[in-house]
Amino acid sequence: MRRRPSAAFxxxxxxxxxxxxxxxLWMVITSFKTVGESQADPPTLIPQDPSGRAFGEVLTTGGQxxxxxxxxxxxxxxxxxxxxxxxxxxxxxxxxxxxxxxGKNFIFSFILLTxxxxxxVFLMPNYLLMDNLGWLDTLWALVVPGAxxxxxxxxxxxxxxxxxxxxxxxxLIDGANAWIVFTRIIxxxxxxxxxxxxxxxxxxxxxxxxxxLFVLFSPERLTLPAGLSLLQGAYTTDYxxxxxxxxxxxxxxxxxYVFVQRYVIEGVARSxxxx
Amino acid sequence: MAAEASAxxxxxxxxxxxxxxxxxxxxxxxxxxxxxLLLFVLFVIGPAIFGIWMxxxxxDFQLPGKPFVGLQNYKDLFDPLSAxxxxxxxxxxxxxxxxxxxxxxxxxxxxxxxxxxxRKFPGRTFFRAVYFAPYVLGVAVxxxxxxxxxxxxxxxxxxxxxxxxxPEIGWTTEQPWAFVALVAVTVWWxxxxxxxxxxxxxxxxxxxxxxxxxxxxxxxxxxxxxxTLPGLRPVTVFIVTITLLASANMxxxxxxxxxxxxxxxTRTALMVITDTGFSQFRMGQASAMSYLLxxxxxxxxxxxxxxxxxxxx
Numbered sequence: 272m273r274r275r276p277s278a279a280f281x282x283x284x285x286x287x288x289x290x291x292x293x294x295x296l297w298m299v300i301t302s303f304k305t306v307g308e309s310q311a312d313p314p315t316l317i318p319q320d321p322s323g324r325a326f327g328e329v330l331t332t333g334g335q336x337x338x339x340x341x342x343x344x345x346x347x348x349x350x351x352x353x354x355x356x357x358x359x360x361x362x363x364x365x366x367x368x369x370x371x372x373x374g375k376n377f378i379f380s381f382i383l384l385t386x387x388x389x390x391x392v393f394l395m396p397n398y399l400l401m402d403n404l405g406w407l408d409t410l411w412a413l414v415v416p417g418a419x420x421x422x423x424x425x426x427x428x429x430x431x432x433x434x435x436x437x438x439x440x441x442x443l444i445d446g447a448n449a450w451i452v453f454t455r456i457i458x459x460x461x462x463x464x465x466x467x468x469x470x471x472x473x474x475x476x477x478x479x480x481x482x483x484l485f486v487l488f489s490p491e492r493l494t495l496p497a498g499l500s501l502l503q504g505a506y507t508t509d510y511x512x513x514x515x516x517x518x519x520x521x522x523x524x525x526x527x528y529v530f531v532q533r534y535v536i537e538g539v540a541r542s543x544x545x546x
Numbered sequence: 547m548a549a550e551a552s553a554x555x556x557x558x559x560x561x562x563x564x565x566x567x568x569x570x571x572x573x574x575x576x577x578x579x580x581x582x583l584l585l586f587v588l589f590v591i592g593p594a595i596f597g598i599w600m601x602x603x604x605x606d607f608q609l610p611g612k613p614f615v616g617l618q619n620y621k622d623l624f625d626p627l628s629a630x631x632x633x634x635x636x637x638x639x640x641x642x643x644x645x646x647x648x649x650x651x652x653x654x655x656x657x658x659x660x661x662x663x664x665r666k667f668p669g670r671t672f673f674r675a676v677y678f679a680p681y682v683l684g685v686a687v688x689x690x691x692x693x694x695x696x697x698x699x700x701x702x703x704x705x706x707x708x709x710x711x712x713p714e715i716g717w718t719t720e721q722p723w724a725f726v727a728l729v730a731v732t733v734w735w736x737x738x739x740x741x742x743x744x745x746x747x748x749x750x751x752x753x754x755x756x757x758x759x760x761x762x763x764x765x766x767x768x769x770x771x772x773x774t775l776p777g778l779r780p781v782t783v784f785i786v787t788i789t790l791l792a793s794a795n796m797x798x799x800x801x802x803x804x805x806x807x808x809x810x811x812t813r814t815a816l817m818v819i820t821d822t823g824f825s826q827f828r829m830g831q832a833s834a835m836s837y838l839l840x841x842x843x844x845x846x847x848x849x850x851x852x853x854x855x856x857x858x859x
Contacts, residue, residue: 287677292676312700365578366578366579375575415585495686496685500689503693
């Protein structure tokens with residue numbers, strides 16, 4: 272197990288890296304091609320006649336496919352959603368980790384149990400609920416219902432369990448109340464977990480596909496994933512335009528990922544460890 | 547009311563005094579939980595129960611009357627003559643095939659990746675980040691990208707295979723290739739996610755266990771068989787569970803890459819459910835389908851648990 276990596280090992284590592292990078296690169300390359308070149312046989316590896324037409328098409332059309340507008344909607348929804356998740360999940364997670372009260376185990380088990388209910392079960396009833404709240408085709412449908420998910424609470428609880436109790440006890444002796452202890456002592460010590468949960472919630476919301484596809488209708492209110500499926504229908508074989516749309520959706524996330532990959536990966540790694 | 551409230555305050559004060567520093571007020575935990583529980587009841591518990599209620603009614607979104615029909619929506623799904631049974635079970639078949647074909651790969655490939663990443667080598671953090679990267683992209687990006695790559699006539703995959711003299715394959719238009727393509731794309735997309743969870747599991751296995759095995763003369767393979775695999779069992783159960791859930795939810799890949807085709811062989815259960823509920827407005831029927839799918843899924847999960855436990859003894 273602990274030998275030095277062999278040449279075969281490195282070949283494997285590099286091949287896998289290419290396997291990840293080539294499709295993404297191909298998407299970006301194609302978005303600079305002309306329609307004719309995108310259908311050339313054999314395919315050209317470098318655009319012979321590079322053109323920004325595809326990007327012009329997706330970034331300027333104000334009509335049916337306002338890609339920039341979709342990006343803005345996605346950003347707003349994902350940001351508000353992440354903020355809401357972090358606030359409610361850290362409060363609930365703290366109560367479940369550090370406070371004694373009647374029904375605690377029951378509530379926690381119940382929340383945990385819903386982690387294993389498949390999402391499609393909520394699709395129809397939540398759609399009707401959105402209709403009744405007047406939230407269909409609005410940002411609220413994207414921001415709020417998803418924040419009821421159990422993952423954030425579970426995740427924050429796990430983190431709070433690991434913080435030493437002395438921290439709070441000292442503050443409580445000094446006469447601080449629960450809210451002060453939570454906001455001034457616990458949260459500042461939970462920054463890594465809060466950052467991780469923010470990033471994971473943001474990404475999940477930014478990428479969500481099924482829900483926005485059905486609760487949003489107006490072209491100018493779509494998020495990127497829902498809009499992209501519209502784009503695919505509208506441009507069918509104009510692959511440079513479709514790839515440009517996909518690139519616009521992918522690049523911001525990939526850039527964000529470069530900076531926060533540590534948080535993302537640690538968050539995912541910790542999600543598998545049960546308490 | 548007032549007496550009750552003042553008694554509550556009194557009790558709260560006494561609790562704070564008696565339990566000292568560890569004592570938060572009685573109401574405090576509930577106040578901290580309230581915002582989340584409000585959302586939880588409104589968007590999780592409520593809808594889960596309301597969904598059952600809907601499934602017992604002829605709940606047409608567009609019609610004012612929503613008559614109670616008992617278990618009729620469920621019975622229809624088992625009646626070969628009804629209009630809903632055929633597409634539903636067809637969708638269940640597609641989801642079933644996809645699940646059966648994808649879950650093994652989504653366990654074995656990530657395990658291999660995790661073992662690879664568990665070794666110490668320069669650039670390890672970088673490669674770990676690279677292998678995980680596809681997962682941060684949504685299914686919409688993945689779907690559009692691979693729809694082009696897998697195109698029969700001008701996709702780069704067929705062009706690449708053509709170099710080796712392999713004739714054009716209809717990745718999105720012929721079976722079994724459509725399923726092969728959907729599974730492969732899903733592995734490309736999510737293997738990194740499962741690998742990271744496996745990797746955390748690997749790092750939790752105490753080094754002493756490997757040292758002891760090595761002293762006993764175990765070779766690398768024997769160490770993997772007798773130390774690594776048993777040590778990973780809880781993590782594996784977790785991964786199989788979340789992967790089963792994800793596979794049963796399969797929707798975007800099939801919608802964007804194969805459009806449910808060829809024919810409607812890759813039209814998954816979730817595609818049938820959303821079509822019934824959102825396009826035909828028969829939400830009661832669609833809810834019944836959702837619950838039936840959820841029940842089937844939990845049966846599969848229970849069988850998997852039983853099998854995994856058996857292997858242990």
